[in-house]
Amino acid sequence: MAENKQVLIGENLFDMSEGKPSLIVTHCKTCGTYFFPKSFTCHNPECVGKDVETTNLSRQGKVENYSVMNYPPPPPFVTQEPYEPIVCAAVEFPEGITIIGMMEDITADQVKIGMDVEVTVGTIYTKKTGEDVVAWKFKAV
Numbered sequence: 015m016a017e018n019k020q021v022l023i024g025e026n027l028f029d030m031s032e033g034k035p036s037l038i039v040t041h042c043k044t045c046g047t048y049f050f051p052k053s054f055t056c057h058n059p060e061c062v063g064k065d066v067e068t069t070n071l072s073r074q075g076k077v078e079n080y081s082v083m084n085y086p087p088p089p090p091f092v093t094q095e096p097y098e099p100i101v102c103a104a105v106e107f108p109e110g111i112t113i114i115g116m117m118e119d120i121t122a123d124q125v126k127i128g129m130d131v132e133v134t135v136g137t138i139y140t141k142k143t144g145e146d147v148v149a150w151k152f153k154a155v
């Protein structure tokens with residue numbers, strides 16, 4: 015079966031230059047806070063710093079919490095048929111930022127708080143035109 019054409023869900027979300035995806039984040043050099051997606055300024059209300067840099071986040075983090083979507087999200091979200099429950103996780107990275115994303119290759123009874131995961135890139139949904147819309151996801155390591 016031919017692979018579908020892939021379309022990124024957004025620009026500048028991950029870097030594939032090392033062969034595996036890393037999330038692209040903004041780091042404030044004044045207060046040390048990280049932001050995802052990439053930003054042009056620090057959004058910490060207690061920080062007066064304006065000096066930010068773009069960097070790649072660690073590739074691995076830990077599941078801080080998770081939720082299982084047993085019912086399809088409402089439109090405009092496009093679900094696959096038949097609908098399979100979607101596991102979403104809040105993943106904490108060593109830099110101190112927590113990022114939410116869908117888990118890949120895991121069922122609701124397999125996901126655990128504290129489990130190690132890595133950033134991956136996978137299909138969120140397939141358009142009626144046959145293109146796969148891809149975004150960051152997390153996968154157990």
Ligand SMILES: [Zn+2]
Binds near residue numbers: 044062063
């Ligand atoms: Zn700051």
